[in-house]
Amino acid sequence: EAQVTQNPRYLITVTGKKLTVTCSQNMNHEYMSWYRQDPGLGLRQIYYSMNVEVTDKGDVPEGYKVSRKEKRNFPLILESPSPNQTSLYFCASSGTFLAGELFFGEGSRLTVL
Amino acid sequence: AQRVTQPEKLLSVFKGAPVELKCNYSYSGSPELFWYVQYSRQRLQLLLRHISRESIKGFTADLNKGETSFHLKKPFAQEEDSAMYYCAVKAGGYNKLIFGAGTRLAVHP
Numbered sequence: 001e002a003q004v005t006q007n008p009r010y011l012i013t014v015t016g017k018k019l020t021v022t023c024s025q026n027m028n029h030e031y032m033s034w035y036r037q038d039p040g041l042g043l044r045q046i047y048y049s050m051n052v053e054v055t056d057k058g059d060v061p062e063g064y065k066v067s068r069k070e071k072r073n074f075p076l077i078l079e080s081p082s083p084n085q086t087s088l089y090f091c092a093s094s095g096t097f098l099a100g101e102l103f104f105g106e107g108s109r110l111t112v113l
Numbered sequence: 114a115q116r117v118t119q120p121e122k123l124l125s126v127f128k129g130a131p132v133e134l135k136c137n138y139s140y141s142g143s144p145e146l147f148w149y150v151q152y153s154r155q156r157l158q159l160l161l162r163h164i165s166r167e168s169i170k171g172f173t174a175d176l177n178k179g180e181t182s183f184h185l186k187k188p189f190a191q192e193e194d195s196a197m198y199y200c201a202v203k204a205g206g207y208n209k210l211i212f213g214a215g216t217r218l219a220v221h222p
Contacts, residue, residue, distance in 0.1 A: 004156075033209065040122075042199060042214040043157075050208060058209055090157065101147075102210060104157040 002027045006091050006105035013081055014113050021076045021108050023091030031094040032074040033058070033102070034066065036087040043090065049074055081112040115140045115204045119213035126190050127221050134185040134216045136174075136200030145203040146176055146183040147210065152196045160185075160198070170194070190220045 004025045013019055025032065033048035035058075045058030049068040063085055065077040074093075078085060088109050092102040116139045126132055138144060148160040161169045163176040163183060174185045183200060197217050201210040 031208070035212075040214055042117075042119075043212040045209045045211075048208055056208070059211075101159045101162070102149075102157075106156055 002103075004091055004093050004103055004105040006089070006108045008108060009106065010109050012111045012113065015082055016080050019078050019081060019110075021078075021089055021091075021110070023074045023076065023105060024072050025074075025091075025093040025103070026072065027093060027095070027103065028071065029093035029095050029103070030071070032068065033092045033094075034064070034074070034076050035090045035092065036060065037090060037107075038087050046076065046089075078110075081110075083112050086110060086112050115144075115202055115211050117200050117202050117211055117213035119198075119200055119216045121216045122214070123217045123219065125219045125221065128192055129189050132185075132187045132190045132194070132218065132220075134198050134200075134218065136183045136185065136213060138181050138183065138200070138202045140181075140202060140204050142204065146174070147201045147203065148172070148174055148183075148185050149199040149201055149212070150196050151199070157199070190218075192220050192222055194218060195220045 035043040
């Protein structure tokens with residue numbers, strides 16, 4: 001089944017403990033992106049990647065890192081998580097992004113204590 | 114800066130009633146507008162895009178450049194339309210979709 005897979009789906013951690021949220025797509029998509037969703041704010045883009053080894057900041061990149069070493073994977077790294085990074089995170093991918101259609105993962109709910 | 118505004122957090126209607134979910138955007142160029150939907154326990158997915166001028170599940174949306182709006186409409190709401198709806202804009206030359214805060218549509222029997 002063609003899809004975007006995120007792990008973990010739920011995570012509770014403590015301030016400062018590094019964590020990685022993985023994202024993998026099996027549709028051979030070039031474009032991948034991370035969003036965070038917060039009440040009243042909708043989805044805000046954290047980082048995106050147009051292709052392998054090409055990444056760029058979105059609107060809210062502070063406190064996050066990404067890498068795109070392979071086409072299918074786009075992990076989101078929180079080096080030193082803080083409580084303001086408690087959120088619902090979505091990974092998405094698109095064939096070329098020209099058409100603007102994104103395929104989303106199921107989301108990862110992260111709580112930082 | 115590009116911005117998408119969805120003024121209603123919640124829209125509650127009865128089955129069979131008309132529905133209009135409002136979306137206003139701010140962008141000076143020629144944007145591409147989209148509606149995404151998230152049904153309960155499902156992934157966020159594309160509902161429709163303005164360039165296609167299509168009707169999906171009975172929903173339509175017309176881009177009004179004069180009012181910078183892209184409202185989503187359906188003449189007769191169904192219970193299965195209950196979901197979270199997000200309006201999004203893709204600004205030319207920018208590699209991202211900018212989403213509104215979303216409107217929850219609740220259709221009651």
